[in-house]
Amino acid sequence: MEESVLGEWRELLKYESVGSDPSRLKECVACASWLRKWLMKLGFTAEMLYPGEGSPASEGSLPPPVLYAERQGDEGSSTVLVYGHYDVQPPDPLHEWRTPPFEPTIVDDRVYCRGANDDKGQTFALLCGLRDYLASDGRKINIKIVLDGQEESGSKSLSDLVPSLRRRIAADVLLVCDTSAAPALRPAIIAGLRGISHFTVRLSGPNRDLHSGEYGGISPNPAQGIAELMASLHLPDGSIAVAGFRDGIENPTHDELSTAEMFGPSDESLAEDIGCDPCGGQTGKTLVQRNSFEPTIEVNGIHSGYGGPGSKTIIPSSAFAKISMRLVPGQSPRGAFAAVRAHLEDRCPKGMKLAFEDVVEGSAAFRLPLSSPLFRLAADVLSEMDPRGPAFQWCGASIPVLSILREASGAAPLIVGWGQAEDRIHSPNESYSFAQFDKAREWAKKIFTAL
């Protein structure tokens, strides 16, 4: 890597751009400004966007800006929309860092810093590849860039802005570098992401915590009630018991299934990873099916009554559970939530009242056709870079903002990242190697050239 590029990368990493921390708003704005100037040098028009009418009245309530940039290509050429984010996870726990979290430190050709990978490192590598491409000979395509300042905390501003940006972000391809490669830095193309929907359900019973002796056999018990409600969501074989929840599900093709199985992790490696039998989901389906192609309903938290040391013999007054659902293609987030809501309301235990809070209907899943020209082109580029060729991955996780951008821009997602487990994103001592940066940069230059 040239000294000048390394210098720029280090400048970018020094901004403490924790998007969820209001006290670091200035750092976020300065980081976005740095990127804006950087892009303007490449001939981009670029502006900071905030939701609402113009810029908010009170500076104190400003969210981190969305940076939007455009560069016109040759007439009749295709349009690529790049999505990345300049915000980072908080650096906590600070005492576990071996070097200061916002002081880029190079050890053995790796840069250690919060955001070294996620996503300032990966996005900047992609932008460097874009600069290489723009500096090269040949026809130039149209480039649009959206850099999010709140990806780590829900992309609220960008989600609010999208409806008004539909025309501006319209594109053919949505290029993202915010994921991982397969083990041993084998290139990987994300062929699908699950959708997500989440909510809190609250159950109310007696008007106060009651003595479990004086009122036992008299009062209904919300702790028992919430347990019954949560238990009712699945059948004994681990399948989902909610009528209507699976409506519309599009099953994967034979090709998708067999490709996914080829690249999927083994039971043994997962058992070692999580420290218990990886037996979640429905009996009789493979790990890959359960994680990539089946929806889930997970209890993220359940709380009621006494939780301290020893005992407190009460019948709790109320209970709540937090639930997230991962969705697969064909399921509508609204329909899936409505099905679960109806299921729970139908089973509301007698004597108690049910309420729903913090409902986020969320975003739909998507799967991308393996045989699309875009994927064939990407696979050719990646095979040229690495003789092993790309792995294809169907993530069990969700990137809600990509579902929203995909829908609004009409673009076909091309999600190729170069992370590795050792990068420890979201954890102390995050890092990204020169080798990974170079791969991401090379990939970007090559794919811009090919598109």
Add this chain to the structure above:
Amino acid sequence: MEESVLGEWRELLKYESVGSDPSRLKECVACASWLRKWLMKLGFTAEMLYPGEGSPASEGSLPPPVLYAERQGDEGSSTVLVYGHYDVQPPDPLHEWRTPPFEPTIVDDRVYCRGANDDKGQTFALLCGLRDYLASDGRKINIKIVLDGQEESGSKSLSDLVPSLRRRIAADVLLVCDTSAAPALRPAIIAGLRGISHFTVRLSGPNRDLHSGEYGGISPNPAQGIAELMASLHLPDGSIAVAGFRDGIENPTHDELSTAEMFGPSDESLAEDIGCDPCGGQTGKTLVQRNSFEPTIEVNGIHSGYGGPGSKTIIPSSAFAKISMRLVPGQSPRGAFAAVRAHLEDRCPKGMKLAFEDVVEGSAAFRLPLSSPLFRLAADVLSEMDPRGPAFQWCGASIPVLSILREASGAAPLIVGWGQAEDRIHSPNESYSFAQFDKAREWAKKIFTAL
């Protein structure tokens, strides 16, 4: 009430004898010393007892003492064991008290103070009746007195002492004044108490909280697992689903049932009290059956995973629930716990591990024969005091120390108290009226005379 008696009562109430608060140990010791001197004036031998060999080495680790006193009666006379407690609930929340919690304040012939009723007031009234009895003419019976300093926090010292006190506390009748009369101060005899057993069950799954997308369908979910376990404890009709749990249960007699129904509360009054339909327990049984004559398994608390604002989409690493069981006569606490433990172990969700903590096998229930000579005698005395005659009550609650004392002393319990709901025991502004005190004192003098 004589000024001198009121003066003594006030002296006793001023001690801040919160037995569970180590910083108030001196207050507890001073309170017990006051009672010891008071009893010695009546011709009792009295000593402070601590568990273990002699008095503990370190003053700092002393628990509140148990005060034990004895007074020999005429030869061949029967023996009454009196149980009471001089410890009180903490006065919190302090700001809700209208007068200082440990400054006895008289308003409208009621004494307001922590412990005014529970149990310094009720016990002292009983002791004043005993003094009246001893001052009267006639034959005198043998009296033994146990005054607990930890009733409000589990009676640990007394429970530890009981095995070594079996001979000393042997008696014919166990007289207790620590309960309530029926509404409108109608006398009430406690004809039964449920037993209690409680424990914590912990479920462990993956080695850390996992991302609900990356691992959803792969990892087992302890929050869902604990819900399934708790839901499995009951059948849809509210009856208990645990095999062997009901082994040995002795059903109430027709006479007990009809008497209990006669004195039981109405559905309407309970609905108003608890603010929801009083529909706990098994469908098809009456309120009185469910609260007085049926066992319960209650979830006192259930906790797993995220409980903060908004969402955190995780699969929690572990979960726990706290459970208490109320037992009825014939059930052994050990057997009931073993049945529930086996039930849960048999259903341990796949991929997870189950552990039991804080197991307190507890104490058995008892029911006292309505037609016993003791109850007939007590009913005669109470009918003489009040033409309505006594109500009979089978409490859904438990007083574990009474089960232990009953078993160790061989004595038949006679539990008659004079509390009323308006006394607000355990709450701010606890009080006890002169009228109640006089009733308790009169009752004690009369029953000692009759026994």
